[in-house]
Amino acid sequence: MPTRHTTVTTTIGDLLVVADGPALTGIYFPGHWHPPAAGTTGVEVDPRADELFVAAAAQLRDYLAGSRTAFDLPTAAVGDEFQHAVWGMLREIPFGETTTYGALAARLGDPNLARRVGNAVGRNPLSIVVPCHRVLGAGGSLTGYAGGLDRKRTLLELEGAAAVAQARLF
Numbered sequence: 001m002p003t004r005h006t007t008v009t010t011t012i013g014d015l016l017v018v019a020d021g022p023a024l025t026g027i028y029f030p031g032h033w034h035p036p037a038a039g040t041t042g043v044e045v046d047p048r049a050d051e052l053f054v055a056a057a058a059q060l061r062d063y064l065a066g067s068r069t070a071f072d073l074p075t076a077a078v079g080d081e082f083q084h085a086v087w088g089m090l091r092e093i094p095f096g097e098t099t100t101y102g103a104l105a106a107r108l109g110d111p112n113l114a115r116r117v118g119n120a121v122g123r124n125p126l127s128i129v130v131p132c133h134r135v136l137g138a139g140g141s142l143t144g145y146a147g148g149l150d151r152k153r154t155l156l157e158l159e160g161a162a163a164v165a166q167a168r169l170f
Contacts, residue, residue, distance in 0.1 A: 003042030004050065008057045011064050012151050015127075016041070019052050023076035026125040027056075029147035034123050060128060066158060069095040071129045079123065086120035093134040096159040100136050122146055128155065136163055 003025075005018045018026035018041045028035050047053040055073060062068035077087060089104050101121065105113035124132040127147055133155040137143035140163045145152035156164040 001050075003040070004045045005041040005043075006045050006047040006050065006053045008047060008053070008060060010060055012147075012154055015060065017047075017053060017056055018042070018125075019050070019056075020076060022052065023074040024052065024056060024126060024129065025076055025078060027060075027127045027129060028125070029127060029151060031148065032127075033146040034125075036125070056129075063128065064158065069159075073129060075126055075129065077125050077130070079120070079125070082116065083120040083123060086117055087124055087126075087130050090121065090124065090130050090132055090135065093131055095131075096161055098134045098136050098140070098156070098161050098163045100138060100140070102138055104135065118144060131155075134159075134161070 001019070001021050003018070003020045005016060008015045008017050013030050016026070016028040017024065018036060020042070026036055045053065047057055052074070059068060059071050059073060063071070077084070079087065085108065086104060089107060093099055101114045101118045102111055104117045105111050108117070121132045121135050122144055124130050124146070133145060133152045142149055142152055153164060
């Protein structure tokens with residue numbers, strides 16, 4: 001199976017879903033900060049004719065409907081060693097919980113890496129499936145999200161994240 005893409009319509013907008021062979025390589029929002037480079041998404045396919053896209057669409061819709069808390073999809077994001085380390089930590093953040101860029105940097109052994117962590121989080125090509133929306137700024141502020149802060153807030157509210165509930169009190 002070559003590189004290919006499709007569009008999945010969801011409650012938070014149309015998502016560009018990209019796969020290479022048997023694995024997803026990207027899920028992008030409209031206006032995504034770091035979209036795939038032109039010509040790298042392969043041919044457009046009917047999402048109903050590709051088993052991987054059928055599964056991805058179903059799981060994304062179930063998640064957005066509140067009936068799924070984790071994803072079971074093969075992925076193969078392209079990135080450097082540091083990015084993969086950060087993206088691995090993102091996968092470990094439980095549904096409904098949040099962390100900060102600084103906390104992730106500290107887990108990597110150097111709190112001064114927070115900006116570099118933020119850059120890696122921002123370049124996560126597998127939005128939602130690799131939950132970069134669960135990373136907050138210092139003090140729990142909603143900062144930076146490749147899909148926009150409104151979508152970040154929506155995803156955190158969907159998960160019942162305490163950080164969003166507390167922010168609404170003030």
